[in-house]
Amino acid sequence: MQHIGTSFTNRFFEILIPGTSAPNEVMVSQRCDYGTNDSDYRLLTDDNLNTWRDELKRFMTEQGWEEARLSIALPYNQAYVTWVYVPADADKSVKKQQIEWAISQQLPAPVSEYKISVLDEDKDSETSLRIRVVAMEKRLIKKLIGITRTCNLTLKALLINSFALENFIQSTHNDSGLMHILKITPRIIENHLFENGRYRQTYLHDTKQEDFTNPGQIAEIINSANKKYGQYNPEAADLPTQALIYGVDELEHLMPELAKKTNFPVHIPEVVHQSSGESAVLAIEALGALL
Structure with a gap:
């Protein structure tokens, strides 16, 4: 099919x-x-x-x-994503209760109105687990x-x-380190942060429509988010860092100026278009969802 x-x-x-x-x-x-x-x-x-x-x-x-x-x-922003921490020896019942309580703190309506999905869990320490949860x-x-x-x-x-972006970079990039992937839109800039190919967190930035392709603003968002994450996770502060940006056609001509203002390399994702005509500026999202 x-x-x-x-x-x-x-x-x-x-x-x-x-x-x-x-x-x-x-x-x-x-x-x-x-x-x-x-x-x-x-x-x-x-x-x-x-x-x-x-x-x-x-x-x-x-x-x-x-x-x-x-x-x-x-x-x-069409869902709610959070990390939930539970004791390493917690049974399913305890995990379920902790997850529902933690995600309920973010939701504007009762938990019963949302589908709660547990994506994965990692060992956070000898005594705790970190569980990635999405509510839609x-x-x-x-x-x-x-x-x-x-x-x-x-x-x-x-x-x-x-x-979806996590799927995409894991299939197309072998680089270790930190990667910021910025989706540029007229009212919101999404900054998704990945560490060694694994999704970690997202920063959302409201922006004025007339300023959303301002290289100085984009560079400030990238640099400040990188510093903030380094303070949150000191072990990541010395990792090699790069950024990918996508979302609008105007980005190509911004790259030379943007490269001067950021503290690390910035690229537009490489996507191969087999047909002529308008390019798919959101392609890395849809391609990642397809993987």
Whole structure:
């Protein structure tokens, strides 16, 4: 069965077909505007989701497909992500109680309205475990599943973009050290931080629409977040560091100035587009969700 991926910003969304030769290859891509000016915090409104549904149907028709699998990468602020610490010898019941209590401190509504997913757990110390937890609104999940069924699609993956990015860099980068991946959008800049290929945390920065491609602002966000993480995790302070930035077409001409203002190398992710036309600036999210 064919497979497509999709990802979102507050201004537009993209639909793509992955290539077959490499994990960073795009065969076909399409970018679609919502026609609204909602901020990222209200991006998945009914109107926007209806536009997404209609474009998915059109995309399927253009490809001549009757069915396909779909993988979705959602913006970070469409869910709640946290680390929960529990005793190393805690049983399942204790873990469940601790997870629900910890995530409830972040949620604006009762825990019962969210799907709680435990992604993995690490040994934090000899006496404690660190568990990575994601909470997503059941109502949103239900809407997304309903749309995929309407389009005769099978939902293969529904990921927050930080975890899609983790999949992408683990399949395309062998570098150890710290990596900042910045998603640049007109109202919010997401700074996802990875240590030795593993996702660690995300910093969100509100920004004015007229300033979101300001090289000085972007450099300040990268440099300050790196310093903040180094204070939080001193062992990471001496690791080699780099940054990837993506999200808008305007980034290419910012790179020379941005390189002068950051404390470490900054790149645009390498994505191979097999077809001519508009490039998929969100490709690394959708490709990561497809992996």
